[in-house]
Amino acid sequence: MSLIVQKFGGSSVKDAQRIRNVAGIIAETYLAGNDVIVVLSAQGDTTDxxxxxxxxxxxxxxxxxxxxxxxxxxxxxxxxxxxxxxAMxxxxxxxxxxxxxxxxxxxxxxxxxxxxxSERIQAELDQHRIVIVTGFQGVDRNGDVTTLGRGGSDTSAVALAAAFRADLCQIYTDVDGVYTTDPRIVPNAKKLEEITYDEMLELASQGAQVLHNRSVELAKKFRVNLEVVSSLERKPGTKVKEVTKVEKTNIAGVAKDTSIARVALIGLQHNPGVAFQVFDLLSKHNINVDVILQSIGREDTKDITFTVHKKDLEESQKVLEEHKEALKFDHIETDESIGKVSIVGAGLMSNCGVAARMFEALYEAGINIQMINTSEIRVSVLLDEEDVNRAVRAIHDKFFGDL
Amino acid sequence: MSLIVQKFGGSSVKDAQRIRNVAGIIAETYLAGNDVIVVLSAQGDTTDxxxxxxxxxxxxxxxxxxxxxxxxxxxxxxxxxxxxxxAMxxxxxxxxxxxxxxxxxxxxxxxxxxxxxSERIQAELDQHRIVIVTGFQGVDRNGDVTTLGRGGSDTSAVALAAAFRADLCQIYTDVDGVYTTDPRIVPNAKKLEEITYDEMLELASQGAQVLHNRSVELAKKFRVNLEVVSSLERKPGTKVKEVTKVEKTNIAGVAKDTSIARVALIGLQHNPGVAFQVFDLLSKHNINVDVILQSIGREDTKDITFTVHKKDLEESQKVLEEHKEALKFDHIETDESIGKVSIVGAGLMSNCGVAARMFEALYEAGINIQMINTSEIRVSVLLDEEDVNRAVRAIHDKFFGDL
Incomplete structure (x- = not known):
């Protein structure tokens, strides 16, 4: 007998028919002899x-x-x-x-x-009851209700799986797994059988909508066996785990993100610690910064360029302008019409040819790269927003075209 | 500084505009220097x-x-x-x-x-915060959510007023007080300035929709000063208290109830305790019985007639039929097309002319009385359902017509 945590998102429970369908999946798992903890999001448009x-x-x-x-x-x-x-x-x-x-x-x-x-849930499991828990929320030490923010229900599910040492945590969505890229852009995108936590993290951070990176981080920390699986079709999904089989391709997928904007501080003085000051200031205003590039500017100054979420652009500008004198820069330039395309793969940086192949694909497609950013298992490029989908197709074709 | 509990029903909070209106009433009370605990029902049609x-x-x-x-x-x-x-x-x-x-x-x-x-609410009041509490619900010792059934939000408000020894508990509704009878039936119905707990209890039990009798019982028990007041118009409502001023009329109001059905057990044997057996049986099935009449039947048997809520009629019949042999009756007769009209007043039974005036009014209107039932402060008659509104008008006219 195993303990299985099953999480269903808002679209999976949006109406009576979908709820019955979800109940069917839960029932099957329970009647196969498993303990089941279910985590649910709010129905479809309820939150809106x-x-x-x-x-x-x-x-x-x-x-x-x-x-x-x-x-x-x-x-x-x-x-x-x-x-x-x-009813069943x-x-x-x-x-x-x-x-x-x-x-x-x-x-x-x-x-x-x-x-x-663990007390209440354990007592219910001991009574052989299926336990159905509200995702996305918690209670603070004052007894006030909190919500967990983006990706909250996934995080609830993984946290419950960790707390009860579940054998498996299944994240049911309206897609049937993690793909090498967005199938809406690249129709021959391939479903991955397995992916490592790190690869999934990078894909999630780089714009893949399937799992939120908070939940993947938590899963990695507590070694929770995750599975992304479809609530609409009964077929195998994608397993997220510590180590996967070596596959013939070096990358796990191609991700895109068009929710970012570029901010450039032009003409900064060469003061020590200026980068720290800039990003410490933004961090104090809860603004997350992604790709950062520092370059030498005109007349013995330097420029710092970085990306933020589009929603944070206005606030970023405001905060920086307010500290213009202290930071000593000349002016701010911003650009909202940019996008980011990333390749992710566990073996990526140990295989130096991979990044080159990505750049080659972009060159062949005649796409200009504005900035480049890399991590151990990821290469990201910043492009004109209008080039993003074409770039995803070109890169996916380069790596997966012959599958 | 006083502590005031204010309860608003579902129609008073049914949309954004009504909620702003309610907030205005609360704000006025708070800004006048009072501590305020607010109790709310679910919005308009939410529960449905x-x-x-x-x-x-x-x-x-x-x-x-x-x-x-x-x-x-x-x-x-x-x-x-x-x-x-x-927002204010x-x-x-x-x-x-x-x-x-x-x-x-x-x-x-x-x-x-x-x-x-009292801890959490008191802490919030000490911070001079307006406290807004969900009506209609509780939590049991297992930590499970319960609801309080009909009249639940009124009961929540009165219970909070009792627990915090509030100076006043205001029940805001879409009518502006307690009337001598339903103004939709009798246009010249008169709003009561004051009414006693007992009168209000009888009126509530006899079909007046303004306050549920559970909340009035609780208010009486803990001597909570109740006031029924309109959430739509700023004018005095009706005060419910222990003793009211002597008024020139002997009755407080006329109530009607058409939600009842009549059940008659015909041909019961003269066994001792048969009435007990019948009503104990119904009580065990959570069926409330109202007016009861026992009469001598044909051939040395007796008949027991009583009324139940229409929704309980089917269940009552089923339960009684199942115990036909034990109870030893001949057959059951039922009638759904009946109604009840009551007069309520503190001084009623000590003034024997009052019941007679009621019967006179019905006689003059040519309305046939099926059954009569009285309490210390109430006289109820059972009539054909189609006579009910006419009866209310005739009785109201008799007692209040010259006001």
């Missing part, structure tokens, strides 16, 4: 509907009250799913984060899970 | 929408999961109301029943409040 209600009343509502409001979405899902299992005659119980004791930090709308109490 | 969702999945869902589902309705209301107060710059916090510690029995869908923890 609730946000619209809030904005009609107060567009600047506190995050504490937003969490109070939004956390009802998952509660509705778990209750309805329990009812669907009850299966013993089950739905539980909210506070009932389980999913203790989180007090950072509303972006809380981190600190600890999961 | 959630029930529809549940029924699509499982028409026989467990009450535990129904409570889990339905309790999200009030949580949405309190979060939205807090946001409206935040007022310090406030929304709290669910489990956050407050509204401890209830474990009877899902019909729980009773056992105890209210």
């Amino acid at each position: 509907d609730l946000i619209a209600k809030a904005e009609e009343i107060n567009p600047h509502a506190s995050k504490r009250e937003m969490d109070m409001l939004l956390s009802t979405g998952e509660q509705i899902s778990v209750a309805l799913c329990a009812m669907a299992l009850e 005659g299966l013993p089950c119980v739905s539980l909210t984060a506070w009932q389980v004791g999913i203790q989180s930090t007090a950072v509303h709308s972006d809380a981190r899970i600190k600890k999961i109490d | 929408d959630l029930i529809a969702k549940a029924e699509e999945i499982n028409p026989h869902a467990s009450k535990r999961e129904m409570d889990m589902l339905l309790s999200t309705g009030e949580q949405i209301s309190v979060a939205l109301c807090a946001m409206a107060l935040e 710059g007022l310090p406030c916090v929304s709290l669910t029943a489990w956050q407050v510690g509204i401890q209830s029995t474990a009877v899902h869908s019909d729980a009773r409040i056992k105890k209210i923890d």
